Amino acid sequence: MENGARPMSGTLGKYNIVGGLENQFNVCFVQHRTLGLTEWQATSPLMKFLPGFMLQLTLIMAFSRLLMTILKPIRQPRFVSEILAGVLLGPTLMHGTEWFALYIHPFDKTLLLETMGSLGVTFYMFLAGLEMDLTPIRKMEKTAYSVAIVGIILPGCGGMILYHLVRNDRKDAPKEGGIFWAITLSVTSLPDLAQILSKLKLLSTDLGRTAMTSAVLTDLVSWILLAATVAVVNGQGNFLRIVPTLIFVLVCWFVIHPLLFRMIKRMGAAREGSSMQGQCSDKHVGFILTGVLFCGFLTELCGVHPMFGAFMFGLMIPRGEIGTKIMDKIEEFVVGILLPPVFLVAGLRTNIVYISAGYQYGLVATVIIVASLIKILSTLLVCTYLKCSFRDSLALGVLMNTKGVIAIIVLHEGRNLKGFDQQTFTWMVVSILIMTCLVGPVVSFTHKSTRHLKQHHQMNLERSKPESELRVLACLHSSKNLSGLINLLHLSNATRKSPIVVFAVYLVELTGRASALLIFHDKSETNDLSGHPTRERAESEHIARAFESLQNENRAVSVHPLTAVSPYATMHEDVSNFAIDKNVAVILLPYHKKPNGIGGWEDQNLEHKKVSQNLLANTPCSIGILVDRGLTRHLPLESQHDRIRNIRIAMLFVEGSDDREALTYSWRMAGNPRVTLTVVRFVPGKELLESVADDDHTDPEVFSAMFEKEKEKLLDDDYINEFRFRTMHNQSITYMEKPVNGGDQIVSTITSAHNDYDLYIVGRGYDRQSPLTTGLSDWIEFPEIGLIGDTLISVDSLMSASVLVMQQSTPVAALIDPSVSQNSIRFSSASNKGLFSDQPFVSNA
Template structure:
């Protein structure tokens, strides 16, 4: 047999083995991994033995690929595609290997690849000019086509250009593919050098251009009044509530109980379970009421669905609770929350505070991801926002049978007026008791516009509402920050629930100087005082910020 015939036989043999390799791995590997998922109890991590078995299989498949002259990574790619996405297996594999692979191995791998190329591009200038011109021409044509099609579809010019830049962006995979071409001796060193440099330039231009041209918060611009203060009397209250952890469900349910759903005070709550995207590539948004399937055997947010279905059943005809699951990267979680509020025409978003306390008043956990989400929602939300702080995780602040003692601390301003409108809804349940404290200073301007608006909003509380046995109104003269702190300490343990306005950026003599000592800026001065570790209280706190109204940006 001639050498040519032997070469053809080897090629056919290796090709047949590789095709069988691609077929057998998913046929055997995926059913085995699905079996691992089924044998993992709900909510529990995957057995470490399963993870070790997958890692050993990965190395064995890489060695097997070398037998028929295929790269080591071929086995890794095929096995990775066979892994069931999402929790518990996919997310566990990502958690185990992402730090080491992404932040340690990937930079070394890219560096080794680029070291093979001479980036000084010393070679025939004609070749360099031809390759550079071809790259520029291809990307200009791509940009022009994309922008033209976007304009034909009535897409704004800036958005079309951003889409074109995103489609033109290149990264690690493209760099590695160039090096594989170079290793195969199909391109010269100068040509590959131009390609690698073009990848770096395009990635930089795309990233910078998209940041300059596209503002995702533009669609949340406050061109409509979506707040409680502007709701008609006895109209339904629409709200969006966030849940991150199981204990948040109890606090959110207690808050919904406190909203006192009734025939003249109906409530529509959209509760979204926000989860971090781990072990999958595509974010998903699930509406549990529509029973949308996500192509996974994992039962997402089962406890959440049951909890709020029972709440809706308890308030049949007066309350509606819709449940959702949003799985997305931590940097884009606020987009899901804000878009849901915009789509459902919500008047307020309720967010859980990032700190959790023990029964003894000590800090049990502090989740910076939740704090980052809350800060982004405060800046971008299309409606009002309330941050719910629960100081005692062992008790419920809402008691449907015994009622709840609520305090509303009013200093003035749009945030306090919004908080007052919400507090008045709590008082519609006669079992709840509402105390409204207005803090005034001797030098306040009674003829000022803001003061007049405050008086108008409080008129109903001092008039019709104060005639009710469950509503009390009291004015306090407070001169400085020390008197404010003393007053808060006096009332902190008298109530189950305290409502305050955030009053971000608003200065007054009652809080002058306290801004410099604020630990949690998202709570404002009064909310931060009530949530501080020095304040001994078991009361839950709601810090309200009224919708930030802005003008729509031009497109």
């Protein structure tokens, strides 16, 4: 109606236009009034669109959370709980409830539900594009691209054949459905796969990287096929309808991507010159979210779903701080609020009660079973050709069969375009549920069962061959820990006969994200920061360059820098899994405290302390904690004097496996021409032996500690004798024994006769009960470094000496204990069996 026109009185449908003036007029209509829920509510709010939608959203979220709690013990991902909640709220369970259909799912409210679901899908695909990194495609190895290509072709052909069987059984089935089935069976949901691998702590492994890399290529090809299919179907078979979409993709790549890159670069430069940290990023978040909607609108004009525009826009945003900031701000809202309507719509379109109505039971069973297994079989076929182990091939096949939200999106598009009916839609939903339900249990069994833990050989230095390659995992929380660890590695005697492989891991806290990420540093791209670097990225690059300098100074050292981004609560699991995957013998950690300048200590970060404690309790290999108090003064190349100055190291031996591990590391370091080593073994003194012999004056605990550990003492004696025999002619090594009658004499011996060393190496031995250390436990302040380590950093006369505390790998019995295995997830590496032998990162011992 034009402005200023007077509407004529009359009726328009169910509306009665009474009349009006200028731009105002009255419209009357008849509304059927129903009994309200309260005395003052004349109309039930359930008959209105917004309250009805709020109730639907509440129900789907409540059912999803309930099912998450129920299914968590059997390792089911969030997606399974959400799609099951949608099915339970749909006609499958409520088909006979008239009240539920009338008030919860009336026909006139479905449009609002689908509209909100489409908005949720649009923003979800923006997040998927934001998370997707196309860099691995350029570096794909043989295993990854073979699995991806075959995983697209065979399931795609299988989907077409299965749908052809359906059309033979029912001639009126639309022919377009086969294409959507093919895409559904081919796709691997990258976001859901990342979450599953994160929960299983497999992202840092060769298996996880191969699965993620293959999923990137699979998803990219699947989305191209889906976009082309939707454009052609909407154009009624006209292939020229793809052209506008192609033009949009080219505009995104050659126009939007450079503009975003420049904007983010300029934003970073402006922030560097301002003290208002983060202000520019906040200002641009709204612009980015507006761009999501605008790109979605453009692809809708091109004849495809808005989600394609949002996906491309997310893909064009360079990785960096702004992408992380957007993810932190909207991820939980999109996944928790906007996406549940998608699952509810899927549930409304699924009716398992009539799953075989009008079809043969054998056909239904064949379609569901073949659709559920064809991706796994295709992966097994590829891995068999590449001579991979069956266990790893099965795990990879199941991981590549992860469907998740993206598969449901593909099915929705097929159903919206009338590619198939409700029954065949139900078949695919059931297949998707079966596929995704298998992932957690199967991978947990193949790579995390106690059977494989028992087979896993615990790595430590004592069991390693003297001339074998030493594989070290050096963990850092910041660049402040850098110098001490690098100098320790400088002194660790890397030679051609016994090289050192260092996996340098920069540990970064994961904030606001559901999955752990791993960033591998390629030497050819160390300067390509993909936009303005964040503080963590800049520090990560600094650490990587420092370790590369170590490698350049000594060709017997091989360095592999890595940044691990993970929540502090599970960070130790990532470190443990990576240590197992790379057959690491020792993990080196910096001490979480630093001197406060007045003779005491203060925590740098309490979360760092928890990570160290978790690793000490659940380590798959030996651990060394370095308390650096000046070891950096002896770094080489400072001056000619420092080049020739010897480093004095003292190894204090009490008893037990931790002390033997400390002696092994000291023994290795003694091969360095700059190192002089003194081994001091504390043995029971005369008074202690006499007191033990007297039963009437012996503490039962001390008596038990001495005589119930006779086997451990024999191991100590044998190892000490071997050490003395093999080093008897080495002038740089001195061995001595000191009789002591308790912990106080150990302290006095150290402070009086052994107080002028640069580095002390001791065993942790925290839980041991020995008459030699009686009394030390009464004033222990830092249990993470054991009794002797705590003593060394507490003595004022040793304030300039660094301390390395060694703990041998946790016994296998502790690893298999259920209370431990819940927090420490492991699997045995298969990199030597052929599955991931083409990964350049692997350096097998």
